[in-house]
Amino acid sequence: MIFEDKKKKIYISAKKIEIGKDVSFVNNIDIKVKGTFSIGDRSRLGTDVVIRGNNVKIGEDLFHSYGLRIGGGGSMHPNANITIGNRCTIHNNFLNACEPIIIGNDVGLSEDVAIITHGYWLSVLEGQPAKFSGVTISDGVIIGYRTIIMMGVTIGRNVVIGANSVVTKNLAENSIYAGNPAKLLRKIEPISKEKRPEKVKEVLAEYKKISDYHGINPKINFEYPKVYVNNCVFNVETLECEGEEDLETDDFRDYVRKWGFRFYTKRPFRSVWDWNSF
Structure with a gap:
């Protein structure tokens, strides 16, 4: 062939x-x-x-x-x-x-x-x-x-x-x-259950800096183990997500994968930042 x-x-x-x-x-x-x-x-x-x-x-x-x-x-x-x-x-x-x-x-x-x-x-x-x-x-x-x-x-x-x-x-x-x-x-030893929510909060705080830099303002709420981004829900324990994806949730997924939270969907990992626009 x-x-x-x-x-x-x-x-x-x-x-x-x-x-x-x-x-x-x-x-x-x-x-x-x-x-x-x-x-x-x-x-x-x-x-x-x-x-x-x-x-x-x-x-x-x-x-x-x-x-x-x-x-x-x-x-x-x-x-x-x-x-x-x-x-x-x-x-x-x-x-x-x-x-x-x-x-x-x-x-x-x-x-x-x-x-x-x-x-x-x-x-x-x-x-x-x-x-x-x-x-x-x-x-x-x-x-x-x-x-x-x-x-x-x-x-x-x-x-x-x-x-x-x-x-x-x-x-x-x-x-x-x-x-x-x-x-x-x-x-390698897993982080204790008690410390896991704080670690996720640290990641979300870092992402806030990135989203500000990218000029976006997604609505984010956190109730362990779920992170709510706009109309999409991300479970940091199961690495599953459900709901409505958009460009801002793409940007979120693209960043948090750098911390090992690799949420795979039918959409690619991509930032809203586009070097081709320069």
Whole structure:
């Protein structure tokens, strides 16, 4: 199958192509997959994308900015399978698709992050190393700027990895790691129920500064765990929202996601601020 938009320089070739609803392809996208290429509803591939592999499956609500490369050496192998879950954010990353890479839901790859699934050089008969092994990244992981994830690693749920780290071993869930090689800094403990309302109030106070700067004045009320913005209700515990969305609720969602309150709807994250108006 072929999907092509010559004007935007988009070319996708695969045995099977599955493109969800409201998917956005920006430009300069070159995808060649032997098996299945799929991308879920409301996902976005930005600019300068090159993808090679056996099967590449991307979930819903992906945000990609620019400069993605999936493939490299071994991308023509049968194990060159890439799976990216729902609600992930990626940038100018390199995913080496020699062995399987499984990325869960709600995962963020900061700029210049690389995931490596094989390494070799001189002859193994001379005692030189050669390793081929996949990588698994569980739900809720954020990987910092210019970090490298080495072959054979499994990263547990809700892990934070600091910038410029090199991950060579499995990482336990709900923990913060950093360094070369990455080492445990501390475990992550949830804030107590008593302190949670105050933390939300702090976030809302910060958003008031942003909304003033943006020249808007949404009507906001708070009764834990619900935040009422105009005619929309946001539950900070369940990350669910209901009601009537508008440009001001979009602006609110776009800001509070920076505090981990990631409310996904059928509308994109966007600020009312528009640099194109300058």
